[in-house]
Amino acid sequence: MPIVPFVLLHNRLTYQGRKYKIRIDRLQLPNGKEGEYEYIVHPGAAMVVPVTAEGKLVMIKQYRFAVQRYLLEFPAGTLEPAEDPETTIKREIEEETGYRAHSWQKLGAFFLCPGYSDEIIHVYLAKDLERLAEQPPGDEDEDITVQLYDRSQIEDLIHTDSPTLVDSKSITAWHMALPYLQS
Amino acid sequence: MPIVPFVLLHNRLTYQGRKYKIRIDRLQLPNGKEGEYEYIVHPGAAMVVPVTAEGKLVMIKQYRFAVQRYLLEFPAGTLEPAEDPETTIKREIEEETGYRAHSWQKLGAFFLCPGYSDEIIHVYLAKDLERLAEQPPGDEDEDITVQLYDRSQIEDLIHTDSPTLVDSKSITAWHMALPYLQS
Numbered sequence: 001m002p003i004v005p006f007v008l009l010h011n012r013l014t015y016q017g018r019k020y021k022i023r024i025d026r027l028q029l030p031n032g033k034e035g036e037y038e039y040i041v042h043p044g045a046a047m048v049v050p051v052t053a054e055g056k057l058v059m060i061k062q063y064r065f066a067v068q069r070y071l072l073e074f075p076a077g078t079l080e081p082a083e084d085p086e087t088t089i090k091r092e093i094e095e096e097t098g099y100r101a102h103s104w105q106k107l108g109a110f111f112l113c114p115g116y117s118d119e120i121i122h123v124y125l126a127k128d129l130e131r132l133a134e135q136p137p138g139d140e141d142e143d144i145t146v147q148l149y150d151r152s153q154i155e156d157l158i159h160t161d162s163p164t165l166v167d168s169k170s171i172t173a174w175h176m177a178l179p180y181l182q183s
Numbered sequence: 184m185p186i187v188p189f190v191l192l193h194n195r196l197t198y199q200g201r202k203y204k205i206r207i208d209r210l211q212l213p214n215g216k217e218g219e220y221e222y223i224v225h226p227g228a229a230m231v232v233p234v235t236a237e238g239k240l241v242m243i244k245q246y247r248f249a250v251q252r253y254l255l256e257f258p259a260g261t262l263e264p265a266e267d268p269e270t271t272i273k274r275e276i277e278e279e280t281g282y283r284a285h286s287w288q289k290l291g292a293f294f295l296c297p298g299y300s301d302e303i304i305h306v307y308l309a310k311d312l313e314r315l316a317e318q319p320p321g322d323e324d325e326d327i328t329v330q331l332y333d334r335s336q337i338e339d340l341i342h343t344d345s346p347t348l349v350d351s352k353s354i355t356a357w358h359m360a361l362p363y364l365q366s
Contacts, residue, residue: 006246006326015198015205018221019299022200025248030326038201039249040223040299063189064297065208066222071297078298110349113296114247114254116202116223121351143213159362166293168304172354179342 009034019078020117042119045112046085047076047169048093049177050101050126056148058129059170060096063143072147072157073170076121085122093126097146098133101126107176112169123173125180151181192217202261203300225302228295229268230259230352231276232360233284233309239331241312242353243279246326255330255340256353259304268305276309280329281316284309290359295352306356308363334364 007028015022021041028034050058057074064071077092079085086104094100107123149157154174157165165171190211198205204224211217233241240257247254260275262268269287277283290306332340337357340348348354 006248006251014200017197017205018219022198022205027248036201037248064294065189065210065220066299066301067294067297067303068189071294108346108349110351110354111247111250111254112351113300113302114250114350116249117296118249119296120250158359163291166291167297168293168295168351168355171293171358172351175354175358176341 006030014038038116040117040119042078042117043081044079044085044120044122045076046079046089046092046122046124047074047173048089048101048124048126049074049107049173050093050097050099050129051181052129052148053127055182056150057154058097058099059147059149061145061147071167072165073167074173076169086124089122089124089126094132096144098131099129100132101129103128105180107173107180110169110172110176121169121173123176125177189213197221221299223300223302225261225300226264227262227268227303227305228259229262229272229275229305229307230257230356231272231284231307231309232257232290232356233276233280233282233312234364235312235331236310238365239333240337241280241282242330242332244328244330254350255348256350257356259352269307272305272307272309277315279327281314282312283315285311285313288363290356290363293352293355293359304352304356306359308360 009026009028011023011025013021014024023041024036024038026036059072060075061070061072075093075096077088079088105125107125109120109122112119112121192209194206194208196204197207206224207219207221209219242255243258244253244255258276258279260271262271288308290308292303292305295302295304
């Protein structure tokens with residue numbers, strides 16, 4: 001740990017996007033030099049590892065335009081302004097999966113891409129699931145299908161030669177949830 | 184899976200940053216509507232889980248300006264133009280840790296934040312480490328310290344109430360590496 005910390009000298013917004021902004025901070029470094037660092041200002045997000053009474057994990061498959069393919073993920077959503085993460089994820093799980101969860105446990109939080117974004121993701125474990133709808137309402141422009149997996153299947157989806165589960169936040173949340181799941 | 188795929192109608196760059204660009208794609212959705220999606224165009228990255236002969240994991244602690252704190256991470260680096268990920272990570276491990284690895288295994292790749300970036304991270308396991316320098320050369324503007332941990336310590340760093348290991352890519356790479364580590 002340096003004795004002289006990083007000191008923020010000034011900052012400016014360089015881009016106002018639809019979902020987030022880009023900011024450049026000018027910092028004084030521990031070695032006395034100055035540097036400019038560019039990153040995304042993100043409102044934060046929440047996600048959930050939902051487990052049915054039968055021990056099945058509830059995941060969603062959706063098209064991710066940035067990588068131009070369908071990805072398998074745990075349900076997640078971006079926080080609305082001033083929203084509590086638990087409120088966000090209780091709404092998202094119903095919209096994306098058609099399940100309502102009656103038992104919630106916070107597992108922690110992590111940074112998604114601290115090299116260029118301040119996004120923090122809050123992680124929950126949800127149990128005692130109630131099926132609200134055969135087909136979740138979703139967002140009409142989203143194209144989401146719900147898929148249920150056993151614990152061992154999740155590991156296979158990560159560790160095979162052609163893995164299906166290649167979403168960092170979902171693998172992170174899965175690892176955080178493991179001590180709380182029955183094997 | 185929809186029968187009608189997402190169709191790219193056109194795209195435009197909306198921001199040219201220092202490290203990456205922002206692009207907006209206009210897509211035709213499976214429901215026939217059109218939508219615009221904004222994301223970061225990233226060159227991709229490579230990272231490594233390095234293991235010493237004694238079974239210690241080599242990690243780095245560095246200041247992440249975007250989240251304004253020090254984070255514990257596995258060594259990683261952004262690909263230079265047209266660079267092979269293995270070339271990138273072989274350079275980065277030496278610069279960041281002062282170790283050279285003589286045994287390399289590719290574990291796979293994952294998407295870091297597919298909601299708003301096309302970044303893919305290639306993951307390697309490195310063994311047969313040779314200590315090149317007591318103090319790694321690093322980048323003079325980076326403020327990196329090298330830290331060695333046992334396997335059980337890594338789990339503690341993730342699963343305690345006040346976790347130190349909160350970097351998504353590092354937890355993801357750790358989970359991918361687990362089947363290849365001796366317990």
